[in-house]
Amino acid sequence: MIARVRDELVTINGETMTKYELAVRSVIAQTVKSGKPRDLKVLLDLLGQYGAMPQVEAAEEARAQGQAVAQKLMDYFNKTNDIDPLDATAVDRLNELETRLVLGCAHCGPKLRDNWKTADYRARLERYGGSSIHKSVLNSRPEGKSG
Incomplete structure (x- = not known):
């Protein structure tokens, strides 16, 4: 019941929100007015106990x-x-530099990219993850892009 109520939408003063958000806002407003933060803790504990925290949160x-x-x-x-953390940072920078060099090579870059498209490479990628160069390329791309 709590999950159903939590996700149910209501519109207050032209603003649409879930009942969960409305309840939290109401309790926060009451807590500010009354100076009793215990009320907010009770609400959040109750919602947390019954799995009412939204899945994204x-x-x-x-x-x-x-x-x-x-x-x-x-x-x-x-x-x-x-191990000095600065050494790890230096190694990461070196990996990025080597990645740019290899992928920038007119001979190596296209061959490497073609290799990444093969079924064998994709299978290994699923099982073990990619090579350090492949990971470096993936980490340098905007989210949602693959390579």
């Missing part, structure tokens, strides 16, 4: 938490293996 929160964990792991790995 939940996905973003999970992604951010995953990135934080990954960063902590990398920091620990770098510290225990005496």
Whole structure:
């Protein structure tokens, strides 16, 4: 029931929003007026307990938490293996430079791009990910573009 109500749209003063957003706005307004932040916490806890957090927000929160964990792991790995983060940045810049050089070559660039289109390469890409050059190209493109 909470999920259904959460996603139901209402129009207030010409502005369309979900009932979830309306409830949060109302409680925030009441919290500001009354000075009782406990009310907002109760609402958010209730909605969180029953999975009422919108999926986009939940996905973003999970992604951010995953990135934080990954960063902590990398920091620990770098510290225990005496790796300077500046060295990693320098290697990344070197990879980008080499990528531009290889792809800019009139002979190598087209052959490499053709190789990326083969069924064998696509299968390996699905199983293991691409080469460092391919990853560098993908990371340098605007979102949504593939190569």
